Amino acid sequence: MLHSGQWIYLGGKYDLTQALQNSSAARALFLGGNFALIFSIFFLFLRKHLKIQALPNICLAGINLMLPSIVTLMLAWTFGHILTAELHTGEYLANILINSVSITLLPTLLFLTAFLIAFTIGTAWGTAAMLFPIAIPMVPAMLGLHHTPTLAEVPMLIPVLGAILSGCVAGNHNSPIADTTIMSSTSTRTPLMEHIKTQLPYAAPVIVATTIGFYLSALLIPFGFVVACIVPVLTSIILVVLMMRGLHIMGNRNR
Numbered sequence: 495m496l497h498s499g500q501w502i503y504l505g506g507k508y509d510l511t512q513a514l515q516n517s518s519a520a521r522a523l524f525l526g527g528n529f530a531l532i533f534s535i536f537f538l539f540l541r542k543h544l545k546i547q548a549l550p551n552i553c554l555a556g557i558n559l560m561l562p563s564i565v566t567l568m569l570a571w572t573f574g575h576i577l578t579a580e581l582h583t584g585e586y587l588a589n590i591l592i593n594s595v596s597i598t599l600l601p602t603l604l605f606l607t608a609f610l611i612a613f614t615i616g617t618a619w620g621t622a623a624m625l626f627p628i629a630i631p632m633v634p635a636m637l638g639l640h641h642t643p644t645l646a647e648v649p650m651l652i653p654v655l656g657a658i659l660s661g662c663v664a665g666n667h668n669s670p671i672a673d674t675t676i677m678s679s680t681s682t683r684t685p686l687m688e689h690i691k692t693q694l695p696y697a698a699p700v701i702v703a704t705t706i707g708f709y710l711s712a713l714l715i716p717f718g719f720v721v722a723c724i725v726p727v728l729t730s731i732i733l734v735v736l737m738m739r740g741l742h743i744m745g746n747r748n749r
Contacts, residue, residue, distance in 0.1 A: 495522040563680035572669035577615045597636045598743040601708040608661025616671035618662035625658045653711040699737035703730040
């Protein structure tokens with residue numbers, strides 16, 4: 495990544511932060527994957543765990559193993575691109591769910607909006623890139639600020655940004671068309687929808703508790719960042735433990 499971003503110590507012109515910003519993740523993954531493959535082959539060959547004659551069959555078996563994952567990912571990326579670039583699903587959902595709301599409810603609503611969009615289009619980064627330009631100007635506007643404010647003037651921006659990022663991750667990791675979900679299921683040879691069904695009972699209590707936590711954070715932000723962070727986090731953890739315990743007891747009763 496540093497090489498593709500032209501880091502100054504690798505013959506480029508950018509410092510560390512700028513190099514990471516300008517880097518190509520796809521190129522880095524491609525080169526890194528090939529380097530790891532070549533290194534593994536030489537390492538196993540030198541340790542006499544691999545014979546050259548067996549290498550073609552091993553590579554063919556690896557290709558056959560990953561082929562369903564690659565096809566599924568290509569279809570998911572295509573579907574996600576259609577939803578994002580052609581149908582503009584994210585903007586549509588954001589405008590429906592965010593317009594005309596109280597600023598106290600904004601973090602909660604943004605968390606749910608980010609979750610829904612990321613779940614629908616299967617990308618956390620795409621959802622964040624979609625919602626940040628909508629949400630960041632919205633907070634000063636809702637507070638009646640017409641100049642470029644400082645963070646001290648808009649403390650609500652902290653839970654708002656946290657809500658977007660949290661919702662993006664939650665939606666992405668539960669989406670059936672997200673690359674993380676697809677690779678997790680196929681690499682363990684688990685049917686995709688079975689993987690989705692088995693992780694939802696664990697994810698749902700966390701999502702509910704996080705929604706409540708962001709609402710508390712918005713209510714407590716006038717009392718300072720520390721209070722608005724610690725109290726919602728502790729409350730959410732307690733709620734998750736209680737909900738998981740309740741689901742465990744109900745599951746034992748139904749057996």
